[in-house]
Amino acid sequence: MREILAIAKNTFKEAIRNRILYVILIFALLLIMFSGVLSELTISSRDQIIKDMGFAAINLFGVAIAVFVGVSLVYNELEKKTIYTIVSKPIGRWQFLLGKYFGLLLTVWVNMLVMTYFFLVSLHFNIEADPDSSLLQVLGGSLGKGFVNLFAWGAFEATRNVMFVIAISCLELAIITAFAILFSSFSTPTLSMFLTVFTFVAGRSNEHIVRFADHIMNNAHKIAATGDTVPDVPFAYYFAEVAAHIMPNLGAFHRTVAQAIYEDKVQIWPGTLIYGVIYTAGILCLSILIFNRRNFK
Amino acid sequence: MWIIETENLSKYYVRDVIDTEFGRLQIKFRNRRTEALKDLTIKVGEGEIFGLLGPNGAGKTTAIKILMGIHFPTSGTARLMGKPLGDRAVKKRIGFLPENPYFYDYLKGWEFLDFYGQLYGMDRKTRRNKIEELLDQVGLTEAANRPLRGYSKGMNQRIGLAQALMNDPDLVFLDEPQSGLDPFGRKDVRDIIISLREKGKTVFFSSHILTDAEMICDRVGILFEGRLRSIGPLGKLLSSGVTEWEIVVRGVKDATMEPWRENLKRLSKVEGDFWAIAEKEELTREIIQRVVSEGGELVSLTPRRESLEDYFIREMQGSKE
Numbered sequence: 001m002r003e004i005l006a007i008a009k010n011t012f013k014e015a016i017r018n019r020i021l022y023v024i025l026i027f028a029l030l031l032i033m034f035s036g037v038l039s040e041l042t043i044s045s046r047d048q049i050i051k052d053m054g055f056a057a058i059n060l061f062g063v064a065i066a067v068f069v070g071v072s073l074v075y076n077e078l079e080k081k082t083i084y085t086i087v088s089k090p091i092g093r094w095q096f097l098l099g100k101y102f103g104l105l106l107t108v109w110v111n112m113l114v115m116t117y118f119f120l121v122s123l124h125f126n127i128e129a130d131p132d133s134s135l136l137q138v139l140g141g142s143l144g145k146g147f148v149n150l151f152a153w154g155a156f157e158a159t160r161n162v163m164f165v166i167a168i169s170c171l172e173l174a175i176i177t178a179f180a181i182l183f184s185s186f187s188t189p190t191l192s193m194f195l196t197v198f199t200f201v202a203g204r205s206n207e208h209i210v211r212f213a214d215h216i217m218n219n220a221h222k223i224a225a226t227g228d229t230v231p232d233v234p235f236a237y238y239f240a241e242v243a244a245h246i247m248p249n250l251g252a253f254h255r256t257v258a259q260a261i262y263e264d265k266v267q268i269w270p271g272t273l274i275y276g277v278i279y280t281a282g283i284l285c286l287s288i289l290i291f292n293r294r295n296f297k
Numbered sequence: 298m299w300i301i302e303t304e305n306l307s308k309y310y311v312r313d314v315i316d317t318e319f320g321r322l323q324i325k326f327r328n329r330r331t332e333a334l335k336d337l338t339i340k341v342g343e344g345e346i347f348g349l350l351g352p353n354g355a356g357k358t359t360a361i362k363i364l365m366g367i368h369f370p371t372s373g374t375a376r377l378m379g380k381p382l383g384d385r386a387v388k389k390r391i392g393f394l395p396e397n398p399y400f401y402d403y404l405k406g407w408e409f410l411d412f413y414g415q416l417y418g419m420d421r422k423t424r425r426n427k428i429e430e431l432l433d434q435v436g437l438t439e440a441a442n443r444p445l446r447g448y449s450k451g452m453n454q455r456i457g458l459a460q461a462l463m464n465d466p467d468l469v470f471l472d473e474p475q476s477g478l479d480p481f482g483r484k485d486v487r488d489i490i491i492s493l494r495e496k497g498k499t500v501f502f503s504s505h506i507l508t509d510a511e512m513i514c515d516r517v518g519i520l521f522e523g524r525l526r527s528i529g530p531l532g533k534l535l536s537s538g539v540t541e542w543e544i545v546v547r548g549v550k551d552a553t554m555e556p557w558r559e560n561l562k563r564l565s566k567v568e569g570d571f572w573a574i575a576e577k578e579e580l581t582r583e584i585i586q587r588v589v590s591e592g593g594e595l596v597s598l599t600p601r602r603e604s605l606e607d608y609f610i611r612e613m614q615g616s617k618e
Contacts, residue, residue, distance in 0.1 A: 006415035010401065017403050027555045084395040085460060087418040088365040088470075090388035 003091040004099045011073060011103020012110075020068045028061035032119050036126040043271040047086055047127045047158065048261050054119040055165065055257045062112050063200055070104045070180030085295050094288040101181045102282060108173050112199050113150070116166050120146035125188045129188055142166050161266045165256045168268060170255040171234075176285035177201055179248075185291045202243065203250035209265035213240035298379050300468055300499045301341035301364070304595040308334040308359050333359040335523045336373070341516075346494050348510040349503040350609065351520035357503035358396055361522070364501075385446055390415065393539035396473040396503075402446035406437055406456055410463060411446060414432045417464040431459040436485065451482040458489060466541050469493060471502035475509050483529065487513055511605040519612055526612050536607050539583035539600040544573045544583040549593035557584060570596060 014019065036052035068166070074097070077083040086096055090106045124142035133141070148155055153163035179199045183192035216237040224232065252272045259266045310331045334356040341347045349357045349380055362368040363374060366383050380387045406426050414424035434437045435455040440448065448456065454474065471490070475483045482508070490500050490513050504510050510517060511531065518528040527534060527557060541562060546554075547570050554571050558564050562574040575581045585595055 002418055003416055009533045010404075010412055014401065015405060034304060081395060082399060084362075084365070084367055085366050085393060085398070085400070085413070085457075086416070088391065088500040089413065090385045092385075092420070106391055201498075241560065279561060294371075 002284060003095045004102065007086075007091075007099025008101075009098055013108050015069050015073070015104060015107040015161060017214070018069050021107070021111065024061050024064050024068065025114065028057050028115050029118050030061075030116060031057040031061075032107040036122055039126065042153045045099055047123070049124055049265065050123055051162075051261045054122065055079050055169075055261070056114045058112060058166065058220050059172075059254075059257070061115065062108055062169065062178055063197075065111050066104065066108050066177045066180050067193055067196045067200075068220055070177055070217035071108060071184045071196060072189045073104055074181060075189050075192070076185040076286075078296055081296075087296070091284060093292050094250050095286050097291050098284065101178060101287075105174055105177050108177055109170055112166065112170060114163070117150060119145050120149045120162060123159050123162070124149075124156070148297065161259075164266050167251050168256045171273065172250055174280050175203070175248050175250065175276060175283070178280045179289070182283050182287040183288070186294070199247065200250070203248040204254060205247040205251070206244055207249050207251045207257065209240050209247070211246060213237055214238065249275070298343075299337065299340045299376075300343050300345075300378055301347070301375075302377075302379075303360075303364075303374075303375040304335060304338050304373055305342075306331075306363060306375055307371050308356075308363060308368060309371045317342065321499065322593055327445055332523050335568070337520075337525055339518055339525065339528060341499060343499055344497050345515045345554075346490060346512035347502070348517040349501070349520060350505065350507065350510055350517050350605075351503075352613065354522075356523040357520055359523075360474055361393075361501075361503060378588040380524070382496050389464060390467045392461035392464060392469040394454075394461040394471045394474055395467075396459045396476065397563070398453060399455065400445050402455065403444060404593060406432065406441040406448075407550055409456060410459055413460045413463045419464070424563075426465060433477045434462075434489065435459045435494045437498060443585070444538055449478065450477050454478055454482065455485070459488065460487075462493075467585045468499045468501070469590040471500065473503055473505070475504060475506050476494060483509055483589050496509075507609055510540045517605070519609065521613055527614075531605065533606065535603045539572050539578075540603050540607070541576045542578070543597070543598040543599040544575060544581060544584060546571050546573075546584075547590045549588050549591055553587065554575065554584075560617050574601075 032054050035050045035057075036240055038053065039049035042049050062288070077100075083096075087093065120143045124145045125138060145156060149163065154160040176196065176199070180192065180196045183195045187195070216234060220232060220234065220237070253268075255274065256266050256268055300592065310329065312329045337356070337360055339347075339349075349360060359368065363370050364377065364382065366388075375382050375522070377384070378387045378390065399517075401412070403564070404412065411424055412429045412432065414427065419427070429438075432441050435451060435458055437455055440452060445453065445456065454477065458471075458474065459472065474486050474490070478486065487509055493499050493500050494513075502510075515530060515569055516530050517527065517534065519526045549571065551566070553565060554573070557573070557580070560575075560577075560580055562576050564571065564573045566572070573584065581598070585598070588595060
């Protein structure tokens with residue numbers, strides 16, 4: 001455990017020195033801060049727009065951090081041959097990979113926390129602001145409330161679901177980070193980046209893929225019924241079914257975002273959380289299996 | 298018990314290659330097999346300094362990579378301290394410095410060593426004491442708080458050596474430890490290796506810098522094109538007798554020395570002195586007698602024995618033929 005922790009700490013130190021991380025973070029923070037301004041230009045509910053943009057920014061930029069920082073972490077160790085001295089030490093390759101994973105996950109989560117703080121400040125500033133107070137007072141109050149909110153999730157009515165949704169997003173990102181490590185353990189950063197983004201998009205569309213498969217099957221049945229024959233199931237059906245079962249069902253996690261914005265109550269089936277943890281563990285096991293068999297060039 | 302034991306250790310690399318021939322548009326996908334190491338069998342005893350020597354591409358690094366678990370052998374077996382490769386308890390007693398090491402350049406010198414200390418499971422106090430001792434040993438105490446990206450190549454090599462010694466290992470693998478170092482740096486590394494032997498440690502190192510290997514090795518193995526060509530103590534490998542004589546004489550005419558030119562390995566005149574190298578003892582004696590009889594002066598007479606470099610080149614030429 002101590003060895004995994006040492007590698008995770010070192011990975012975190014390496015990741016936070018990556019300039020791409022700050023570029024992504026600045027973009028995310030600007031988007032979150034300006035969501036209030038943009039909400040003035042819309043006819044929908046103001047807090048819905050701010051929340052919608054805030055959650056989207058935190059989620060997408062969280063994925064961007066996992067992808068852009070994560071895909072090169074293992075690759076760099078191999079390319080720069082720093083792995084040589086690590087492998088010769090009394091640690092298993094699996095410990096190295098888990099250390100890398102937790103270090104990257106910590107980086108992603110810390111950044112999510114920073115983005116969430118600014119999101120909460122933005123929410124308090126735009127929604128709860130007292131019109132009689134000065135701008136400085138409102139800003140000070142929002143900064144304080146945002147900080148309290150990070151620890152006391154239900155302390156304020158307007159933001160009571162935010163931290164819960166962010167926690168679910170953190171689990172979703174744990175899956176994506178595991179994929180970034182998996183792809184990075186056997187391919188180049190560019191290919192890993194492409195594959196991780198593809199997995200994210202396919203994972204978010206998982207329920208659509210299932211619906212697509214059902215649609216294909218229904219059509220096949222309809223065609224068969226007209227000719228009174230056995231339905232000829234097309235290849236696309238099997239492909240969609242297999243894809244839907246292999247790809248992570250990220251939609252199950254993302255559903256909470258819509259609940260937080262448009263409904264009053266955020267709910268998640270406990271099985272979804274267990275699914276997330278097991279799925280992540282499965283991907284990490286696969287990464288370890290591949291990594292254990294590798295000759296480092 | 299042998300500290301290092303390998304038996305018929307082999308490694309082949311398979312590369313996918315695409316052969317194209319546009320004359321009749323032929324594209325073939327083939328696997329090309331490169332034989333990096335073939336049937337390496339060596340045994341290294343406790344407290345020995347063993348040098349694995351050979352030109353670039355001979356398979357030295359491949360052998361070390363296999364022993365360190367970086368590569369898996371294609372066939373053959375290897376044991377370290379009597380245990381199969383990868384044994385965690387054995388790894389705790391091993392230190393390793395790779396060739397041209399590149400480390401985490403964002404870490405400061407002491408942070409870097411502290412990280413490796415943690416990988417060995419050392420507690421904070423032991424780590425701190427060991428880091429101070431090693432930084433002093435490799436002469437980097439002043440640079441301890443500087444990030445590694447500001448280190449020169451020599452400093453990098455020295456901090457790499459320090460990480461290899463972090464766990465006070467019983468067996469140290471050094472892959473080309475003197476490569477890229479200036480004479481002072483090479484001497485420092487040499488001194489550290491010798492001090493390890495004095496402490497009873499076993500050192501296995503690869504090198505193509507033969508003069509250094511000659512100074513410190515108890516035994517050497519010579520690798521060429523992946524095969525072990527010879528192995529043994531330097532005393533046995535090198536010819537024990539004198540192979541040539543270096544003669545420097547003064548105060549004789551050109552006509553006195555010229556008749557011997559054809560029989561000498563080398564004859565040159567530097568600032569009035571003749572400098573000659575003879576390969577036969579009789580010829581040397583004849584030259585000296587003639588010079589003395591003609592009133593000349595014998596400045597120096599140096600017998601030369603075969604160096605590791607001479608032996609190495611002889612072996613390499615033999616292998617090529």
